[in-house]
Amino acid sequence: xxxxxxxxxxxxxxxxxxxxxxxxxxxxxxxxxxxxxxxxxxxxxxxxxxxxxxxxxxxxxxxxxxxxxxxxxxxxxxxxxxxxxxxxxxxxxxxxxxxxxxxxxxxxxxxxxxxxxxxxxxxxxxxxxxxxxxxxxxxxxxxxxxxxxxxxxxxxxxxxxxxxxxxxxxxxxxxxxxxxxxxxxxxxxxxxxxxxxxxxxxxxxxxxxxxxxxxxxxxxxxxxxxxxxxxxxxxxxxxxxxxxxxxxxxxxxxxxxxxxxxxxxxxxxxxxxxxxxxxxxxxxxxxxxxxxxxxxxxxxxxxxxxxxxxxxxxxxxxxxxxxxxxxxxxxxxxxxxxxxxxxxxxxxxxxxxxxxxxxxxxxxxxxxxxxxxxxxxxxxxxxxxxxxxxxxxxxxxxxxxxxxxxxxxxxxxxxxxxxxxxxxxxxxxxxxxxxxxxxxxxxxxxxxxxxxxxxxxxxxxxxxxxxxxxxxxxxxxxxxxxxxxxxxxxxxxxxxxxxxxxxxxxxxxxxxxxxxxxxxxxxxxxxxxxxxxxxxxxxxxxxxxxxxxxxxxxxxxxxxxxxxxxxxxxxxxxxxxxxxxxxxxxxxxxxxxxxxxxxxxxxxxxxxxxxxxxxxxxxxxxxxxxxxxxxxxxxxxxxxxxxxxxxxxxxxxxxxxxxxxxxxxxxxxx
Amino acid sequence: xxxxxxxxxxxxxxxxxxxxxxxxxxxxxxxxxxxxxxxxxxxxxxxxxxxxxxxxxxxxxxxxxxxxxxxxxxxxxxxxxxxxxxxxxxxxxxxxxxxxxxxxxxxxxxxxxxxxxxxxxxxxxxxxxxxxxxxxxxxxxxxxxxxxxxxxxxxxxxxxxxxxxxxxxxxxxxxxxxxxxxxxxxxxxxxxxxxxxxxxxxxxxxxxxxxxxxxxxxxxxxxxxxxxxxxxxxxxxxxxxxxxxxx
Numbered sequence: 001x002x003x004x005x006x007x008x009x010x011x012x013x014x015x016x017x018x019x020x021x022x023x024x025x026x027x028x029x030x031x032x033x034x035x036x037x038x039x040x041x042x043x044x045x046x047x048x049x050x051x052x053x054x055x056x057x058x059x060x061x062x063x064x065x066x067x068x069x070x071x072x073x074x075x076x077x078x079x080x081x082x083x084x085x086x087x088x089x090x091x092x093x094x095x096x097x098x099x100x101x102x103x104x105x106x107x108x109x110x111x112x113x114x115x116x117x118x119x120x121x122x123x124x125x126x127x128x129x130x131x132x133x134x135x136x137x138x139x140x141x142x143x144x145x146x147x148x149x150x151x152x153x154x155x156x157x158x159x160x161x162x163x164x165x166x167x168x169x170x171x172x173x174x175x176x177x178x179x180x181x182x183x184x185x186x187x188x189x190x191x192x193x194x195x196x197x198x199x200x201x202x203x204x205x206x207x208x209x210x211x212x213x214x215x216x217x218x219x220x221x222x223x224x225x226x227x228x229x230x231x232x233x234x235x236x237x238x239x240x241x242x243x244x245x246x247x248x249x250x251x252x253x254x255x256x257x258x259x260x261x262x263x264x265x266x267x268x269x270x271x272x273x274x275x276x277x278x279x280x281x282x283x284x285x286x287x288x289x290x291x292x293x294x295x296x297x298x299x300x301x302x303x304x305x306x307x308x309x310x311x312x313x314x315x316x317x318x319x320x321x322x323x324x325x326x327x328x329x330x331x332x333x334x335x336x337x338x339x340x341x342x343x344x345x346x347x348x349x350x351x352x353x354x355x356x357x358x359x360x361x362x363x364x365x366x367x368x369x370x371x372x373x374x375x376x377x378x379x380x381x382x383x384x385x386x387x388x389x390x391x392x393x394x395x396x397x398x399x400x401x402x403x404x405x406x407x408x409x410x411x412x413x414x415x416x417x418x419x420x421x422x423x424x425x426x427x428x429x430x431x432x433x434x435x436x437x438x439x440x441x442x443x444x445x446x447x448x449x450x451x452x453x454x455x456x457x458x459x460x461x462x463x464x465x466x467x468x469x470x471x472x473x474x475x476x477x478x479x480x481x482x483x484x485x486x487x488x489x490x491x492x493x494x495x496x497x498x499x500x501x502x503x504x505x506x507x508x509x510x511x512x513x514x515x516x517x518x519x520x521x522x523x524x525x526x527x528x529x530x531x532x533x534x535x536x537x538x539x540x541x542x543x544x545x546x547x548x549x550x551x552x553x554x555x556x557x558x559x560x561x562x563x564x565x566x567x568x569x570x571x572x573x574x575x576x577x578x579x580x581x582x583x584x585x586x587x588x589x590x591x592x593x594x595x596x597x598x599x600x601x602x603x604x605x606x607x608x609x610x611x612x613x614x615x616x617x618x619x620x621x622x623x624x625x626x627x628x629x630x631x632x633x634x635x636x637x638x639x640x641x642x643x644x645x646x647x648x649x650x651x652x653x654x655x656x657x658x659x660x661x662x663x664x665x666x667x668x669x670x
Numbered sequence: 671x672x673x674x675x676x677x678x679x680x681x682x683x684x685x686x687x688x689x690x691x692x693x694x695x696x697x698x699x700x701x702x703x704x705x706x707x708x709x710x711x712x713x714x715x716x717x718x719x720x721x722x723x724x725x726x727x728x729x730x731x732x733x734x735x736x737x738x739x740x741x742x743x744x745x746x747x748x749x750x751x752x753x754x755x756x757x758x759x760x761x762x763x764x765x766x767x768x769x770x771x772x773x774x775x776x777x778x779x780x781x782x783x784x785x786x787x788x789x790x791x792x793x794x795x796x797x798x799x800x801x802x803x804x805x806x807x808x809x810x811x812x813x814x815x816x817x818x819x820x821x822x823x824x825x826x827x828x829x830x831x832x833x834x835x836x837x838x839x840x841x842x843x844x845x846x847x848x849x850x851x852x853x854x855x856x857x858x859x860x861x862x863x864x865x866x867x868x869x870x871x872x873x874x875x876x877x878x879x880x881x882x883x884x885x886x887x888x889x890x891x892x893x894x895x896x897x898x899x900x901x902x903x904x905x906x907x908x909x910x911x912x913x914x915x916x917x
Contacts, residue, residue, distance in 0.1 A: 264857055381854035388854050396683065396704065404686045483857045 015222035022229035029319035030277035038273035077115040117190040137287030159217035164191040238281035239361035250364035265374025268333040280312035289355030295348040299613025302348035304355035304365040310340040351603030352563040373480030398470035399436035409466030421466035428463035435508035437637035450666035458543040472514040479604035507531040509564035549583035558629035561596035562636035601638035617646035676716040677784035679706040694887035708785025714852040717748035745863030746855035767799035786844035797844035
């Protein structure tokens with residue numbers, strides 16, 4: 001071993017130690033600090049699938065194609081350079097190659113050479129995006145860290161190319177420090193091309209050029225290893241695991257056992273799960289979440305990125321302190337609510353899941369926000385004033401409205417609907433779960449009536465629960481009042497069991513999501529259909545026929561995706577197929593399907609005032625107006641309420657209609 | 671230190687009271703009982719005073735066994751002790767005040783806090799009657815309560831101005847709704863409230879003197895129930911109907 005080998009070996013040992021020491025620290029934090037356990041199932045098939053799709057193929061990154069391609073190239077380059085770097089240090093230290101020449105080695109060196117060129121171009125592209133085009137979501141966040149990593153990556157590629165070109169020009173005379181010295185030209189096409197551009201250096205300079213390149217290259221790699229886990233670039237290592245560990249049930253808040261637990265929701269960093277810690281470690285401040293947040297878009301200060309990042313910073317700081325002072329956890333761990341996370345930001349969230357949907361590394365922002373709301377409501381009794389009324393009403397009247405619950409089924413008077421609260425022994429095949437909004441709200445009662453008309457026309461034998469139906473608990477759950485939600489869910493589950501109900505249709509995506517995905521944990525398995533799925537099937541099974549829109553009609557339809565139907569339950573096609581069954585006069589709005597903009601009502605916001613910034617619903621209506629839609633079709637009573645209101649308050653009553661899917665079909669029944 | 675007695679009234683949930691279409695009498699049978707809204711504000715204020723000045727909050731409620739849910743709500747907000755007086759079912763404010771006063775006399779207190787009137791019967795008589803029976807000054811319609819030494823200072827909310835009055839304790843304070851916003855009790859307190867014992871004291875029915883409930887009925891309203899759906903045609907129609915109605 002010569003001096004160079006010894007120095008490099010020493011350097012790499014220090015770098016690897018520094019790298020793993022930091023990993024050890026953050027893993028220690030993730031194991032020792034959190035008190036809560038995530039929902040974890042083995043679920044191997046799904047995990048392998050998302051790992052391939054979202055890590056190796058960078059699937060979620062392509063939701064933003066320009067950034068996606070940039071990142072994917074960088075990532076793939078990183079993978080191939082990983083293999084190369086191992087060889088580089090091996091050769092340097094042991095003076096012979098790890099991957100002896102052969103097909104594997106050929107593939108590695110060919111791709112490395114290609115990627116060296118691609119990644120350099122990519123680094124420039126990334127720099128242009130951040131500092132040239134000044135893409136909004138990057139601004140103001142750790143610019144130094146971004147610049148530093150680009151310099152490291154760029155230098156690594158550049159110095160590799162320098163050595164490779166020198167070697168190809170035959171100037172090195174067989175230094176062992178160059179991996180695959182004297183490789184065939186076709187294996188290193190970029191370097192080969194560069195030999196035509198770059199003149200041969202005078203031989204007296206070669207020594208200096210080579211050794212500069214060599215040491216920069218080697219040190220760059222070592223700095224990279226030391227620096228990565230200590231910066232936002234920790235995501236390089238945390239994110240693949242975060243994807244692998246994703247629960248797949250993040251839309252359902254964790255259950256609370258009120259008999260046993262004494263700390264509710266998330267107050268300080270102890271109140272998260274180890275999976276949440278991976279979420280924090282995986283964030284690299286890319287800002288896609290905040291960029292797609294309806295609250296942030298309309299001038300509210302809520303930023304899902306900042307929430308994740310602020311907790312991460314807290315974990316890093318308090319974790320360090322806790323490792324030193326393990327005797328007094330209550331002194332070390334201080335609440336994250338109030339400072340750095342503002343209470344009002346927690347209440348601005350519509351739980352629309354746009355942030356979660358967009359996050360390339362599968363961070364779950366929404367459940368954390370709900371958990372912090374829980375902390376406020378359940379531990380301190382703190383909530384916006386309107387929510388207090390909401391809670392009071394749900395508690396007293398089993399609905400968000402202060403209306404006598406015995407009148408819940410009154411909308412169906414004279415419609416000849418079987419009401420199980422009045423007629424408990426009636427025969428029926430399907431339960432139509434009406435939901436509070438369609439039961440009590442005048443405008444939304446038309447949805448209930450339209451659904452009734454369609455089901456009757458199709459000859460479906462259905463019944464409603466009438467006054468026995470109670471709020472599913474969703475508005476309480478999403479506003480953090482799990483105690484109340486729990487109470488409502490238990491009461492409904494009791495009814496389902498007692499009535500032996502199995503098959504349910506509902507026109508409310510919030511009820512749909514609760515009944516379909518969340519009631520399971522309370523021991524009732526239901527077969528639940530949203531009316532969009534059910535009506536679509538009635539049409540395709542020819543149980544109902546729908547009058548086509550005349551070809552000369554000037555009507556133009558568009559569809560507004562409900563978050564709880566779309567992002568929560570991946571139902572995007574059924575509503576569009578229903579509209580397609582009678583007209584082709586259909587155009588998508590900007591932001592649709594998985595990128596759809598919320599109406600502003602989810603997460604209990606339907607019952608709160610929207611005082612900060614502008615109205616989310618107004619922004620949505622403007623998008624509909626931009627494509628000159630004459631009818632905006634909705635599939636959710638919340639969306640109906642918000643958009644119908646926005647249509648009126650923005651003076652668009654004359655040119656635009658808001659109609660539920662059931663209404664457009666009920667009107668066109670033949 | 672300030673020991674507070676807070677009086678809680680339970681009443682039928684007015685949202686759920688239906689009117690018998692023949693007799694026009696309210697059907698209160700099977701209607702769930704709820705806490706009268708001002709009573710909730712009163713409990714909140716009592717607990718706030720306790721938190722500020724230390725002391726004890728005792729809640730008194732005229733009810734029965736089913737009233738424990740309402741008492742537990744008061745516990746959850748922060749009341750320390752609860753007494754349900756079971757067996758009084760009259761609509762006679764004078765007797766109500768007598769029953770309450772005899773109980774209050776047994777308990778050491780600095781303040782008695784109650785709502786200035788209740789949403790169901792709206793007599794507003796109880797605070798004044800208690801004042802007479804207990805021989806303690808009454809500060810009515812309070813929007814703010816402060817304790818200074820052995821005195822209580824109250825800001826009374828009047829129509830056009832606010833008046834501050836100070837009297838020595840013990841005294842009676844009736845509150846208005848503006849005084850506070852009742853809290854949402856934390857879950858741990860709700861759970862603890864469920865386990866707290868409630869004192870229930872049976873009393874023999876008091877014989878009513880002087881007051882008889884003659885009738886209790888809702889005025890007949892003759893709604894025509896006309897719906898005008900077409901905006902353009904509707905307005906002249908409405909005008910026509912209104913003109914006819916005036917004749």
